[in-house]
Amino acid sequence: MDKKAKIYIAGHKGMVGSAIWRTLFAKGYTNLIGSSSSELDLRNQQAVKEYLAVEKPDVIIDAAARVGGILANNDYPYQFIMENMQIQNNLIDSAMQTGIEKFIFLGSSCIYPKLAAQPLKEDCLLTGDLEPTNEWYAIAKITGVKACQAIRKQFGKDYVSLMPTNLYGTYDNFDLNTSHVLPAMMRKFHVAKENNHAPVTLWGSGTPMREFLFVDDMAAAVVFALENKLPDYLYNVGTGVDLTIKELAETIQKIIGHKGEIIWDATKPDGTPRKLMDVSKMHELGWKHQVDLEAGIQKTYDWFLENVNEIKEVKM
Template identity: 85%
Template sequence: MNNDTKIYIAGHNGMVGSAIWRTLSAKGYTNLLGVSSNQLDLRNQQAVQDFIRLEQPDVIIDAAARVGGILANNDYPYPFIMENMQIQNNLIDTALQSGVEKFIFLGSSCIYPKLAPQPLKEDYLLTGVLEPTNEWYAIAKITGVKACQAIRKQFGKDYVSLMPTNLYGTHDNFDLNTSHVLPAMMRKFHEAKLNNHAPVTLWGSGTPMREFLFVDDMAAAVVFALENKLPDYLYNIGTGEDLTIQQLAETIQKITGHQGAIIWDSSKPDGTPRKLMDISKMHELGWKHQVQLEEGIQLTYDWFVEHADAFKQVKM
């Protein structure tokens, strides 16, 4: 890699893609390529082929996906499996056909079986049943991992898949119908604080354990994969540390300054009991996260407050 290497970041306006763009720019990369979904529909095979063949990037980083939390995955299973497969298949296949030598595919820890041993090792892929509430997204991402592995095996190209744990950070999605657990909690606590510290109702029992990675650390892992030829096809990206959802809620409550009650709605699903990543493979190669959870939540909350006007207030 050099500063003039042409790098196409699919999904560059999203939380992860924008963090990758910022990180690469800060490191001096000057030939970055991004295009909005209004200009290029990644679900459209012909449009993707025309774009890649015209621009001829040296590297493609696939940070584009249809994403969401338990509610969105549960309510919209078809677009979660179909649109994600369309996006990644178009990018991966066109990259191969266009001679792109390096491709970085981003997935999710939900690719691993629901009841796999903890922490989750890369070898556990396809060894058990998936979590039902997000299996549609997981199956799509698994096909992307396997497509990149097949290209690596058959054609010897440097196509690698990075599987992050739960990501959060600035530019996150705070829509309560489609967001993940951490930004959804942050918005609920913030708006309840503004509403005289009203009680906050949260899904589930609070007992499941989750691991969270600040998005800038994920971006650093992508750059690490960009600048090094990783010897294997699949790598977990995380902190190697987790906490209960209740502990997460209490941490966010403290940082937002909310002083009301927390009510747990146990009629709602908990999802997978635990998802802790084994990140020893990346550690052995030299990458490690830098931002601790409380620091990352504070940075995220500061950004959220600064942009709060962009979010419609929720009636409590």
């Protein structure tokens, strides 16, 4: 990939997009472009078409999405399915119409069936029912994967989909109403520590198993896909290692230094029992994660402490 290639990163101010931007810049890519949501509403089809027609990027990396945890997905199902479909469809179709040859679409491990065999292989897509608590987001992302696959099949363009496991890291969303499990726990334990090590109540039983990938490793996977023409249309991106939510909580609690009690509210949903990714396809091509979980959580907490006064609540 030419270091002067014009690369448009959709969602460049989000956790994933900003990590991709930093990683590309550090590798010497000098022609990166992005627009904030106030500058370009990706839900507006005409606006997206006009933007790409003017900017004429060589590559699009789609890291833009409406995201959230179980609570947000459950409370705002229409926004999660419709806005995500609008964002990705506008980008994919406009890229196709303007002749862009390379497109990297980012999805989520939630596209796979709730009870699929573990670890999750790419070919288990559409083989069973989705997890009800995030099916709206999952269905939207599945349509994006299939749209990119269709373009790849029909027109031979290098459109590839990367499905990350649970991501976390610097610039994460720490709003307790909309965040994912790891940053939500981090904020709860931090606040409890500041409040004389008060007890922390967490959702569910603590028994589900989850896999977590530091966002800089995800960015490295995107750069790998950028610099190589991957032979298939869909790839899992993760660590290939998981742990229970209880173990995650205890790890975060230790790093933050919270000494209080953890209370598990079993009346709240657990979500999918297990979501471990089979990452053998990416490993075989030469990509592998570099940051282990404890180191990643420490990096994230260090960033959180530096920015805690600027972290704002996200309103739905």
